[in-house]
Amino acid sequence: MKALLIRDLRLAVRAGGGFGLALAFFLILCTLVPFGVGPEGGQLSRIAPGILWVGALLACLLSLDRIFALDHEDGSLDLLATAPLPLEGAVAIKALAHWLTTGLPLVIFAPVLGLMLHLPGPAFPWLVVSLILGTPALSMLGAFGAAMTVGLRRGGLLLSLLVLPLYIPTLIFGAEAVRRGAIAADPAPPLVFLAAITLAVLALVPFAAAAALRVNLR
Numbered sequence: 001m002k003a004l005l006i007r008d009l010r011l012a013v014r015a016g017g018g019f020g021l022a023l024a025f026f027l028i029l030c031t032l033v034p035f036g037v038g039p040e041g042g043q044l045s046r047i048a049p050g051i052l053w054v055g056a057l058l059a060c061l062l063s064l065d066r067i068f069a070l071d072h073e074d075g076s077l078d079l080l081a082t083a084p085l086p087l088e089g090a091v092a093i094k095a096l097a098h099w100l101t102t103g104l105p106l107v108i109f110a111p112v113l114g115l116m117l118h119l120p121g122p123a124f125p126w127l128v129v130s131l132i133l134g135t136p137a138l139s140m141l142g143a144f145g146a147a148m149t150v151g152l153r154r155g156g157l158l159l160s161l162l163v164l165p166l167y168i169p170t171l172i173f174g175a176e177a178v179r180r181g182a183i184a185a186d187p188a189p190p191l192v193f194l195a196a197i198t199l200a201v202l203a204l205v206p207f208a209a210a211a212a213l214r215v216n217l218r
Contacts (some may be wrong), residue, residue, distance in 0.1 A: 001085060001093055008097035011070055022059040022102045023109055029055040030113040048117035049127070049178035055113070056106045056131060057138060057167055063102055064142035065159055067094050068150045068213070077150070081217055087210040095136075095143040095206075103135035119182065126181030130194060134174040137198040140205045141166045147209040150216050169197055 033051050037043060071077040080090045110131055111124050119127065145163035152158065177190040 001089060004080075004085070004090060004093045005097055008094055009101060021062055023105055025062060026055045026059045026106060026109065026113060029058065030116055033117065042118075045118040045120055045182065048114060048119040049123065049182060050175045051117060052110055052114060052119070052127060053130075053134075053171055053175040053178065056103075056110065056135065057171055059106055060098075060102055060135065060138045060142060061160055061163065063098065064146050064163065065149070065156045067098055067143050067146040069146070072150050077213070078217060081213065087213060088206040091143055091147065091206045091209045091213070092140075092202075095140045098142065099136050099139040103131075103139055107131040107135060119178075122184055123178050123182035126187045126191075127178045130174040130177040130187075130191060133191060133194045133198055134170045137170050137201040138167060140201050140209075144205045144209040144212065147212040147216070150213065170194065173197065 030051065033047075034044060037047065068077060071080065081087055083090070107128060110127055114124060114127055142159075142163055145159045145166075148162055149159045173190040173194040177187040177194060180187040180190065
């Protein structure tokens with residue numbers, strides 16, 4: 001499992017779909033928002049939680065189609081399906097590699113972009129906590145979508161259409177936790193729901209993704 005994780009991290013960096021592309025998209029989105037809604041600090045601070053979470057969500061979408069695509073092209077996916085390592089474990093490792101190269105850099109860089117959007121100071125720790133709790137679910141759900149569309153030509157659009165509705169609960173509770181932190185309200189309830197969603201996704205989705213891969217590899 002460790003060897004597979006290291007291999008996927010190397011492939012993600014070499015393919016150019018790692019943290020650099022996601023961070024660049026995140027930065028561009030947060031830079032363009034003040035031009036669209038105006039530079040007034042009060043207005044930006046009100047919409048900052050939603051903008052930051054939407055930006056993180058969309059940035060995660062950029063490299064989802066590469067989770068299994070490279071392995072499918074070179075035949076490695078067939079070897080993984082017959083390897084001693086359960087396919088569910090391989091799916092979990094690939095989702096972890098995606099989170100380490102995409103989700104974790106977004107978590108680290110998000111406070112800097114929060115400054116650009118005038119996010120209130122009390123909300124910064126809750127922004128980081130909500131992203132740490134929520135982004136693993138985004139990567140795992142993305143792995144499910146990638147498993148559903150592996151081998152399809154121009155499957156990127158279909159992948160987005162499949163995954164985006166599944167992202168909505170995570171987006172709602174993540175943005176709400178940051179919003180509550182910004183107004184000094186209790187962010188615990190949305191964070192609890194966010195953690196519950198992530199735990200449920202991590203427990204169930206690897207089996208669904210592995211089943212989808214087995215169907216597509218027949």
